[in-house]
Amino acid sequence: MGFGGRGPGVGVWNETCDRHLKAGGWCSPRRFAENIPAKNVYIFNNLVVNEDGWETAGPHFGIPEPVQTPAGSNLPGEVRADDGLLIRGNVIRNGLPGHPVIAPAAGAAPAGNDEQGLRRHNSINRLKPRLVDPEHGDYRPVRESLAGAEGCVIPDFSGGDLPLRPRAPQGELSNQPSCDRCGKPRTGNRPGAWQ
Numbered sequence: 695m696g697f698g699g700r701g702p703g704v705g706v707w708n709e710t711c712d713r714h715l716k717a718g719g720w721c722s723p724r725r726f727a728e729n730i731p732a733k734n735v736y737i738f739n740n741l742v743v744n745e746d747g748w749e750t751a752g753p754h755f756g757i758p759e760p761v762q763t764p765a766g767s768n769l770p771g772e773v774r775a776d777d778g779l780l781i782r783g784n785v786i787r788n789g790l791p792g793h794p795v796i797a798p799a800a801g802a803a804p805a806g807n808d809e810q811g812l813r814r815h816n817s818i819n820r821l822k823p824r825l826v827d828p829e830h831g832d833y834r835p836v837r838e839s840l841a842g843a844e845g846c847v848i849p850d851f852s853g854g855d856l857p858l859r860p861r862a863p864q865g866e867l868s869n870q871p872s873c874d875r876c877g878k879p880r881t882g883n884r885p886g887a888w889q
Contacts, residue, residue: 695757695775698730718859723766734778739845741886742786749789756797783846784816785885791819817843834888845883
């Protein structure tokens with residue numbers, strides 16, 4: 695997880711940036727900065743497989759601590775990248791069971807997004823998923839290799855939490871996937887892109 699960034703771009707402030715700020719847009723007034731918050735990010739029912747010997751050197755997740763925003767940016771004084779973050783029902787194979795799950799940060803991870811919560815709500819390095827024929831582009835998981843893996847029901851966004859400025863449409867609040875990677879209707883919550 696991380697912050698989004700906005701600013702004048704190549705270091706030249708221009709009238710477009712001024713107009714966006716006057717309309718209430720979020721932007722660092724004199725430089726590009728990564729301080730646009732993330733809110734209500736859901737990471738559900740994914741299948742992530744790194745073959746043994748190819749695991750990442752570091753932890754699976756990193757959540758930055760809150761940051762202070764510059765004056766004149768139209769942002770709150772402090773922003774977070776983990777407000778409403780949910781990581782659930784994922785099957786991750788990326789090393790041995792003791793591989794670290796989350797990078798230590800100066801600020802405490804919110805409840806459920808700490809090491810214990812992530813292990814409780816996801817299958818991390820417990821299963822060894824097999825793929826049908828990855829050498830020839832068939833990345834579907836072998837069903838038996840996911841035995842014991844249960845996905846989660848993906849909640850819809852609740853809505854009603856948009857900032858007053860700038861005004862934005864509510865948007866689509868449903869998070870229910872209608873089909874799998876092949877276009878077949880999804881009828882359950884199995885992890886992975888294929889039903």
